[in-house]
Amino acid sequence: MTDEQIKEQVIKVLAEEFELDIEDLKPEAKLYEDLGLDSLDAVDMVVALEKNFGMKMTDEEALRAVRTLEDLFNLIIKLKKEKE
Amino acid sequence: MNRVVITGMGAVSPFGVGVKTLCSSIWQGKSAVEFMSSWQHIKGLNSFLAAPVPSINVKKLIKRNLRRTMGPMAIWSVLASREAIKDAKLTQDELSSNYTGVIIGSTTGSPSIYEEFYKEFLPKESIEGIKSGVFFKIMGHSCAANVCLDLKIKGHQWATTSACTSSSQAIGLGFILLKMGIQNIIICGGADEVHPTVTMVFDILKAASRKNETPKITPRPFDKNRDGVVCGGGAGILILETLESARKRNAKIHAELLGFSLNCDSQHIANPDTNQMANVMLDAIKEADINTKEVDYISAHATGTSKGDIAEAQAIKKVFGKNTPTSSIKGHIGHSLGAAGVLESIVAIECLKKQQLVPTLNLEDPDPECDIELIQHKIVPHKIDIIVKNNFALGGVNTSLVLRRWNSNDG
Numbered sequence: 001m002t003d004e005q006i007k008e009q010v011i012k013v014l015a016e017e018f019e020l021d022i023e024d025l026k027p028e029a030k031l032y033e034d035l036g037l038d039s040l041d042a043v044d045m046v047v048a049l050e051k052n053f054g055m056k057m058t059d060e061e062a063l064r065a066v067r068t069l070e071d072l073f074n075l076i077i078k079l080k081k082e083k084e
Numbered sequence: 085m086n087r088v089v090i091t092g093m094g095a096v097s098p099f100g101v102g103v104k105t106l107c108s109s110i111w112q113g114k115s116a117v118e119f120m121s122s123w124q125h126i127k128g129l130n131s132f133l134a135a136p137v138p139s140i141n142v143k144k145l146i147k148r149n150l151r152r153t154m155g156p157m158a159i160w161s162v163l164a165s166r167e168a169i170k171d172a173k174l175t176q177d178e179l180s181s182n183y184t185g186v187i188i189g190s191t192t193g194s195p196s197i198y199e200e201f202y203k204e205f206l207p208k209e210s211i212e213g214i215k216s217g218v219f220f221k222i223m224g225h226s227c228a229a230n231v232c233l234d235l236k237i238k239g240h241q242w243a244t245t246s247a248c249t250s251s252s253q254a255i256g257l258g259f260i261l262l263k264m265g266i267q268n269i270i271i272c273g274g275a276d277e278v279h280p281t282v283t284m285v286f287d288i289l290k291a292a293s294r295k296n297e298t299p300k301i302t303p304r305p306f307d308k309n310r311d312g313v314v315c316g317g318g319a320g321i322l323i324l325e326t327l328e329s330a331r332k333r334n335a336k337i338h339a340e341l342l343g344f345s346l347n348c349d350s351q352h353i354a355n356p357d358t359n360q361m362a363n364v365m366l367d368a369i370k371e372a373d374i375n376t377k378e379v380d381y382i383s384a385h386a387t388g389t390s391k392g393d394i395a396e397a398q399a400i401k402k403v404f405g406k407n408t409p410t411s412s413i414k415g416h417i418g419h420s421l422g423a424a425g426v427l428e429s430i431v432a433i434e435c436l437k438k439q440q441l442v443p444t445l446n447l448e449d450p451d452p453e454c455d456i457e458l459i460q461h462k463i464v465p466h467k468i469d470i471i472v473k474n475n476f477a478l479g480g481v482n483t484s485l486v487l488r489r490w491n492s493n494d495g
Contacts, residue, residue: 018148019143019148036149038149040152040153040216040217041149041152041216043215043216044152044215044216044217047213047214047215050212050213051213
């Protein structure tokens with residue numbers, strides 16, 4: 001999977017899970033402030049991404065540091081590479 | 085002590101969304117009972133009948149961040165509550181007052197979500213993959229909590245959990261809180277879902293109807309050929325309010341709630357007790373400060389079980405004699421457990437407004453042991469000022485509500 005494919009997949013998962021418009025899912029979008037997600041959504045986001053990418057996201061510190069969609073792309077890309 | 089009136093009603097029933105849909109279907113003599121082909125694989129189950137709520141697309145009606153913690157019963161409670169507050173013309177300021185509360189009961193949290201959770205959890209005993217909303221859908225106060233969040237309630241939040249009397253207890257508790265002046269407005273009622281684990285409770289007790297080939301002629305309350313309960317789903321909401329609050333808002337009043345009584349029989353966990361059924365009606369009448377002769381109609385609990393219908397009929401005869409018209413709407417919508425008391429109250433209020441009595445659907449051959457004035461076959465025009473509404477639950481809980489017709493010149 002290329003980085004671009006990963007980003008597209010993350011966008012697809014988030015759009016579906018949280019009923020968001022794809023146009024709003026820009027890399028600079030802040031998950032809480034711009035996309036309106038909250039702490040419960042953060043739990044569900046991890047569940048949906050883990051299921052979709054077939055990997056565990058257990059580094060809670062790294063997850064807490066995610067502010068924007070770009071941060072999330074980078075984390076998933078990093079985890080994907082580590083897995084491979 | 086405050087007087088208590090009903091200023092709003094909302095319903096989601098096996099006939100669909102809305103009080104109008106529920107009442108027009110009942111008045112047309114429709115049955116919502118279906119054969120549940122999706123249950124046929126369940127080993128040992130004998131009853132494949134239910135009156136489920138038709139599927140409702142709520143994506144545009146309830147925002148995702150609210151919907152994520154709602155199972156079907158909480159969704160229906162929200163829709164019924166919204167209808168009721170619209171009917172009562174309550175403002176957001178009135179809803180968010182510390183003196184406006186919510187009481188909504190159900191047998192359990194959402195059984196369909198319990199099933200989803202355990203299907204995921206049990207095979208590997210793992211909670212990986214479980215979403216954050218699950219607990220909020222299965223907790224006992226799921227309907228009440230989600231309605232409070234949707235309506236931005238700041239007053240009391242209660243959830244009355246007693247299966248078939250969950251919503252009559254909710255109405256009763258609302259009555260007490262308003263009468264005592266603890267709250268001014270109460271949004272109350274109950275909800276439950278059709279699910280095989282609900283029907284199997286009655287099936288195991290040999291109290292669920294097995295007329296699988298003929299779903300439209302069962303359940304048959306008070307009929308000689310009745311063979312048990314058919315479970316239904318739904319949610320119903322009443323807006324209860326002190327008369328003072330209703331007057332201040334110039335609210336339209338549907339009816340007055342004159343009395344409520346609750347007792348338990350503690351004789352047997354499942355068997356009905358005629359004496360305590362009679363006592364709960366007598367106590368509700370005493371609370372209403374009326375006499376038994378003033379009661380024009382009894383909206384019975386009568387679920388269509390062999391023992392329950394006889395016990396109730398005998399209790400009615402003991403209290404009122406055999407001439408007070410009585411019927412049950414469970415032939416139309418089955419037994420919606422936590423929603424039963426409130427949906428039946430809504431239909432009873434419609435009877436008061438229309439001055440008509442609804443018959444018991446499927447009552448063809450009255451059981452001689454149910455020797456009371458049973459309404460059959462057709463709508464009967466009748467002068468009705470006062471209704472007694474009964475509900476009884478497994479666990480030995482008995483409730484009676486007393487409703488009075490409201491005239492605009494009532495004071």
